[in-house]
Amino acid sequence: MKRYWKILTLCLITVIVLGTFYIQSSLALENIRFEFEKVSGDxxxxxxxxxxxxxxxxDNHQTLLISNEETSNLSNRSVVQQLTGLYGEASAEQLISKYKSFMRGKNLLSSNFYEDEQVVVYASIEGKSINASSLNSFFDIDVLDKKSEKSTSMKLDLPKTGSYGWVDIVDIQIKEGKLLVIARGSRINGGEDLVAYTIDLNGKKITNEEVVFSTPTVENGWSDFRFLNDYHSNGPEKYLLFKAEAFEHESSEGPTAIVDDFIVYDVENNKIxxxxxxEDFVGNIENSSVVDSVVYIPVQTPNEIKVIQYEIETEKWDKKQIFGVEPSGNSEGEPFIKLQDGKIYIVRSVNDGHTLAIGDLNTGETLYEGHLKVKNLKTDLEDYKLYIFEIKDVG
Structure with missing residues (x-):
C-alpha cells in the first residue's frame, strides 16, 4: 500500500510542478506588451x-493584436467573440464601431461590404447550403444611407440556379449608381466562372448577369482563380487583380500548366x-498591391526590396523603387512585406527584436523607421519568436 501512495505522491508532485510552470509561462505571455519605438520619420x-x-x-503560443495603444491577446477571446469573429476582419470591426445597428446579424467577411462617402452596402449569398447555388439560394442585400441613417433591405433570387456547385462573393462595387456584385462560381462540370451581377437598388432587381472570365474544364487536374487585391479593403476599386490557374496531370513528372496567368479585371469598363x-521577371506578384491604375510588385534581395510597377492603362512595365533593409543577423528568415494603400510595410527580425519600416511606393521615400519592442519581457522568456501574418492601417 505504501508503494502505491509513493507513486501517487510522485505523480501529484509532477503534475503540480508542470502545471505551475505552464501557468506561470501562460501568465507571462498574457502580460506581453509591444510598443512602436521611433528611430526616424513620421x-x-x-x-x-x-x-x-x-x-x-x-511550447507556449499566443495570437496577438499589436497597436500603438495596447497589445491584445486574441487567444483569450470569449466564446461570443470567437463565434461572431469580431477579431477576424479588421474592416468589419471598423464598420461595427460606426454602424452597430446596421451591422447586427451580418456575415463579417470583408468581401461582403462596400463603403464610400454616401453609403455602406452589404451583400451575401444565403440559402439551404451556404454559398451553394441551390433552388433556395438568394442575395441578401442591405444598403445604409449615411446621411439619412436609413437602410434598405432586399432579397433577390440567385440566377441560373443549378449551374454552379457553389457561388462565392469576392467583391462588391457601386458602378454608375448600380450595385455590382462580383462572384466566383464553381461550375458543376468543372472549372470556375468570374460572374458580374448588376443590381438596380431602386428597382430592387437584378438587371444583368455576365460571365466575364472562365477557367477551362480539366478532367484530370484542377482549374480555379484567386484574387490578389487587398482583402481588407471595402472602398471603391477600379481594377481587380487575380491569378487564373488550370493544371492537368498528364504524366508522372507532375502537372502541366494549361493556364497560369495574372489578369486584371477593369471594373469600370468591364474589360479583362x-x-x-x-521573360526575366523575378518577383512575388501574389504579394502585390493595386493603387489607382498601377500594380506594385515586390522583389526581394538580401539587402533591399525592389518594387516594380505595371501600368494597367498602358499595359507597360514602368519605374521601380528600391527600399534598403537591415541585415537580420540571425536565422529568422525573410522579412514580412505588405503593400497597402500606396505604402510598403517591412518588418524584419534582428538580433535585438524587430525593425519596422514604412515607405512610399510612388516616390521610393522611407517615411518611417523604428523598432517593435517588448516592454515587459521577463528574462526567462527572452528567447521568443514573433510570426507576423497581417499589418493594416485602421485609421
Whole structure:
C-alpha cells in the first residue's frame, strides 16, 4: 500500500510542478506588451497601425493584436467573440464601431461590404447550403444611407440556379449608381466562372448577369482563380487583380500548366487585361498591391526590396523603387512585406527584436523607421519568436 501512495505522491508532485510552470509561462505571455519605438520619420504613420502576430515561447503560443495603444491577446477571446469573429476582419470591426445597428446579424467577411462617402452596402449569398447555388439560394442585400441613417433591405433570387456547385462573393462595387456584385462560381462540370451581377437598388432587381472570365474544364487536374487585391479593403476599386490557374496531370513528372496567368479585371469598363510578364521577371506578384491604375510588385534581395510597377492603362512595365533593409543577423528568415494603400510595410527580425519600416511606393521615400519592442519581457522568456501574418492601417 505504501508503494502505491509513493507513486501517487510522485505523480501529484509532477503534475503540480508542470502545471505551475505552464501557468506561470501562460501568465507571462498574457502580460506581453509591444510598443512602436521611433528611430526616424513620421510617427503618426503608426498611430493607427495594427499588427496581427503569433508570439511563441517554447511550447507556449499566443495570437496577438499589436497597436500603438495596447497589445491584445486574441487567444483569450470569449466564446461570443470567437463565434461572431469580431477579431477576424479588421474592416468589419471598423464598420461595427460606426454602424452597430446596421451591422447586427451580418456575415463579417470583408468581401461582403462596400463603403464610400454616401453609403455602406452589404451583400451575401444565403440559402439551404451556404454559398451553394441551390433552388433556395438568394442575395441578401442591405444598403445604409449615411446621411439619412436609413437602410434598405432586399432579397433577390440567385440566377441560373443549378449551374454552379457553389457561388462565392469576392467583391462588391457601386458602378454608375448600380450595385455590382462580383462572384466566383464553381461550375458543376468543372472549372470556375468570374460572374458580374448588376443590381438596380431602386428597382430592387437584378438587371444583368455576365460571365466575364472562365477557367477551362480539366478532367484530370484542377482549374480555379484567386484574387490578389487587398482583402481588407471595402472602398471603391477600379481594377481587380487575380491569378487564373488550370493544371492537368498528364504524366508522372507532375502537372502541366494549361493556364497560369495574372489578369486584371477593369471594373469600370468591364474589360479583362492579361498581364504579360517579362521573360526575366523575378518577383512575388501574389504579394502585390493595386493603387489607382498601377500594380506594385515586390522583389526581394538580401539587402533591399525592389518594387516594380505595371501600368494597367498602358499595359507597360514602368519605374521601380528600391527600399534598403537591415541585415537580420540571425536565422529568422525573410522579412514580412505588405503593400497597402500606396505604402510598403517591412518588418524584419534582428538580433535585438524587430525593425519596422514604412515607405512610399510612388516616390521610393522611407517615411518611417523604428523598432517593435517588448516592454515587459521577463528574462526567462527572452528567447521568443514573433510570426507576423497581417499589418493594416485602421485609421
Amino acid at each position: 510617427e503618426s504613420l503608426v498611430e493607427n497601425l495594427e499588427i496581427n502576430a503569433d508570439y511563441v515561447v517554447g 487585361v492579361k498581364m504579360e510578364l517579362p
